[in-house]
Amino acid sequence: MRTAVVVIGAGHNGLAMSRRLSERSIDHVVIERGEVANSWRTERWDSLRLLTPNWLTRLPGRAYDGPDPDGYASAVEVATFVDGYATQFSAPVHTGTTVTAVRAAGEGYEVTTDQGRWHCAAVVIASGACNLPALPLVAADVPPDVAVHTPLSYRSPGDLEPGRVLVVGASATGVQLADEIHRSGRPVTLSVGEHVRLPRTYRGRDIFWWTDRAGILDERHEEIDDIVRARNLPSPQLIGTSERRSIDLDTLAASGVEIVGRLGRIVDRVAQFSGALANTCTLADLKANRLLTRLDDWAVAQGLDGEVGPPERLEPTSITATRPVLELDLRRAGFRSVLFATGYRPDLSWLEPSVVDRKGHIRHSGGVVDGAPGIYVVGYPMLRRRRSSYISGAISDSAELAQLLHDHLDKRVSMKSQ
Amino acid sequence: MATIDTPVDNGVNTEALLGAREALGVSPEAAAFTWRASCNWVHGTHSTSTVQGFSGLGTEHQHKKTFTFEADHPECFASQDIGATPVETVLAGLASCLTAGVAAVAQHRGIQLRSVVATLEGDMNILGILGADPDVRNGFSAIRVRFDIDADASPDDIRALVAQSQKRSAVFDIITNPTAVTVEVA
Structure with missing residues (x-):
C-alpha cells in the first residue's frame, strides 16, 4: 500500500498531525496498535488527573467546552476528548495495527505492520515518550521478596501488599502516588533526587494561567539554556484536585510520609540514600521563587497587580532541617514494595534508521529527526517549546512540523520533475 | 555620567570549560579520567601520600610537580601530630571542591567575588573507630559547611551560587x- 505519510500512533499528538495533514490535503494514514488514545485508556493509574486545567485542553480545531474549565481531567475524560477529536474530522486511523518495522526504502520509507506494509515518503513518530519505565540500575538490586512496581503497571494502592512502600522519585507522578499510597494506610518513604517544586495556584490563579499567559510555555527549544537538561527534568510537583491544593515535600512530610535522599544503591537488602537532600531542596526552592519573581515582574509590566492577589514567596522546604535517614534495611524495616517513579522512555525498537545517540535517545531538532529526512517525532517533553510537554503543545508543534513536512514533500516532487 | 562595565574576573576560564563540555559531547570517551594517589607508611600513624600523574582526554598527564600530603593523628590519640588527620583532609577536600565550584559558577553567572571563606565541621563519635559501640558508625555523623561570601550579588543569587x-x-x-x-592486596 502507498501513502504520502504514515503517522504512528493515534494519541492527541498523532491526531493533531493528522488534522494538519488533512487540512493540507496530504494523503496519510494513522496506524494505532490499540484504540484511539490507547495509552490514556490502558496505561494510566486510576486516580490520574492532568497537571493542566481543562481550559488548557485544546487541540487544533477542538477545545474543552465542558462545565468545569478550571478542573483537571481524568485519563478517561482525556481519552473521550481525544476519541471525539478523531471522529470530528474523520481521521484515517487504522486501529488494532501494530508497527513492527520502519526502514528506509527507495526515496522514502517502508512501514511494516502486523496488518500489511505501507510505502511512504514521510513518517511521523507519534507513539509517545512514555512507553516503557526508565528504571535506574539499582532496581536490579531490590531484594527478591520486595515487589517492584512502576507507574505503568500500578493502578491503585490495592495493587500493593500491606506494608511499607518505598517510592523512588519525586516528580508529579512520584509525589502523587506517594500521597495516595500513604493515605491507603501503607506507610510510605519517598526517595527524592532533583525535583521541580511549583505551587498549584499563585496569587489566586492556577500556576498554568501564569506560565501560559506570561509566555513561559511558549519559550522555544532554541531559546532554552541547556535543552538536554531541561528535557530530562522531572515533571513539576503538582496534583489536580477539586480544592486545588499544592503538594510538596513538606505537605507530604506533614501527612506522615518519610522523606529521604536519592536512592544510591542497595547492598545486602540495605538501601542507601544520598545525604545531599538538603541541597536538592534548596535548589528547588530557589528555582521556584525565581519563577515567581519572574511572574511578578510580568504582572507589573502587564498592569495586572490590581487584578490578582498579592505576591507570595514559598517557604523554604523545612524537612531538611532534620537529619535525613541515610540507610534502611528493606526487609527488617518491613518494606514490601518499591515503586520506581523514575520516568519513562519511548519504545523505538521497531525503528531501523540509526537515529539514536549513544544513550538511546532519538536525535532531533524540534521534532525533525537528524539523519533521516522525512522522519518527524512529536509528543516528547519540550520538543519544540515548553508547552510541548502538555496537550496544548500539539497545536503549534503540529502546525510547524506539518509545514516542514509539506516542504519536504514538495522538495521531493520538484527534484523528481527536474 | 557613563558607567564603565568592568568585566567579571574571578580568575576562572569559563570559555575553556564550556569549550571542553562541547568537545566532550562529541567524543565522550575522552571524558573518562582516572585520578591516582599513592601512600607510604612512615612510622606509627604517620604516612606520606603523593599525587603526580593522572589520565584523561585519552592520554596520560603529569602535574607540574609531585604534591605530597603528610597525615598523622594528634597527640591526644598518642600520636606525634606530624600531619592533619585523614578525616580533616577529607574536609579540606570538600571545602576546596565547593570553593572552586563557587568561583566557576560565579564567573559563568557574571558575579564578581571579593572574598569566599568556607568553614567546615565534621562530627564524629570515636567509639565507632575504636570498635567500642557497634551502633556507632566510623565516619562522620554529620558535616556542616558555612560559606561567608562577599560578592556583587543578591543574597538569593549567592544562595543559588552555593547550591x-x-x-x-x-x-x-x-x-x-x-x-x-575495592581494596586488594598485591
Whole structure:
C-alpha cells in the first residue's frame, strides 16, 4: 500500500498531525496498535488527573467546552476528548495495527505492520515518550521478596501488599502516588533526587494561567539554556484536585510520609540514600521563587497587580532541617514494595534508521529527526517549546512540523520533475 | 555620567570549560579520567601520600610537580601530630571542591567575588573507630559547611551560587552518595 505519510500512533499528538495533514490535503494514514488514545485508556493509574486545567485542553480545531474549565481531567475524560477529536474530522486511523518495522526504502520509507506494509515518503513518530519505565540500575538490586512496581503497571494502592512502600522519585507522578499510597494506610518513604517544586495556584490563579499567559510555555527549544537538561527534568510537583491544593515535600512530610535522599544503591537488602537532600531542596526552592519573581515582574509590566492577589514567596522546604535517614534495611524495616517513579522512555525498537545517540535517545531538532529526512517525532517533553510537554503543545508543534513536512514533500516532487 | 562595565574576573576560564563540555559531547570517551594517589607508611600513624600523574582526554598527564600530603593523628590519640588527620583532609577536600565550584559558577553567572571563606565541621563519635559501640558508625555523623561570601550579588543569587556549586561538586557527591570501593592486596 502507498501513502504520502504514515503517522504512528493515534494519541492527541498523532491526531493533531493528522488534522494538519488533512487540512493540507496530504494523503496519510494513522496506524494505532490499540484504540484511539490507547495509552490514556490502558496505561494510566486510576486516580490520574492532568497537571493542566481543562481550559488548557485544546487541540487544533477542538477545545474543552465542558462545565468545569478550571478542573483537571481524568485519563478517561482525556481519552473521550481525544476519541471525539478523531471522529470530528474523520481521521484515517487504522486501529488494532501494530508497527513492527520502519526502514528506509527507495526515496522514502517502508512501514511494516502486523496488518500489511505501507510505502511512504514521510513518517511521523507519534507513539509517545512514555512507553516503557526508565528504571535506574539499582532496581536490579531490590531484594527478591520486595515487589517492584512502576507507574505503568500500578493502578491503585490495592495493587500493593500491606506494608511499607518505598517510592523512588519525586516528580508529579512520584509525589502523587506517594500521597495516595500513604493515605491507603501503607506507610510510605519517598526517595527524592532533583525535583521541580511549583505551587498549584499563585496569587489566586492556577500556576498554568501564569506560565501560559506570561509566555513561559511558549519559550522555544532554541531559546532554552541547556535543552538536554531541561528535557530530562522531572515533571513539576503538582496534583489536580477539586480544592486545588499544592503538594510538596513538606505537605507530604506533614501527612506522615518519610522523606529521604536519592536512592544510591542497595547492598545486602540495605538501601542507601544520598545525604545531599538538603541541597536538592534548596535548589528547588530557589528555582521556584525565581519563577515567581519572574511572574511578578510580568504582572507589573502587564498592569495586572490590581487584578490578582498579592505576591507570595514559598517557604523554604523545612524537612531538611532534620537529619535525613541515610540507610534502611528493606526487609527488617518491613518494606514490601518499591515503586520506581523514575520516568519513562519511548519504545523505538521497531525503528531501523540509526537515529539514536549513544544513550538511546532519538536525535532531533524540534521534532525533525537528524539523519533521516522525512522522519518527524512529536509528543516528547519540550520538543519544540515548553508547552510541548502538555496537550496544548500539539497545536503549534503540529502546525510547524506539518509545514516542514509539506516542504519536504514538495522538495521531493520538484527534484523528481527536474 | 557613563558607567564603565568592568568585566567579571574571578580568575576562572569559563570559555575553556564550556569549550571542553562541547568537545566532550562529541567524543565522550575522552571524558573518562582516572585520578591516582599513592601512600607510604612512615612510622606509627604517620604516612606520606603523593599525587603526580593522572589520565584523561585519552592520554596520560603529569602535574607540574609531585604534591605530597603528610597525615598523622594528634597527640591526644598518642600520636606525634606530624600531619592533619585523614578525616580533616577529607574536609579540606570538600571545602576546596565547593570553593572552586563557587568561583566557576560565579564567573559563568557574571558575579564578581571579593572574598569566599568556607568553614567546615565534621562530627564524629570515636567509639565507632575504636570498635567500642557497634551502633556507632566510623565516619562522620554529620558535616556542616558555612560559606561567608562577599560578592556583587543578591543574597538569593549567592544562595543559588552555593547550591549550584554543591550540585556540580565531585567531592560533595563522593561524600553524600555511596561509592563502590575495592581494596586488594598485591
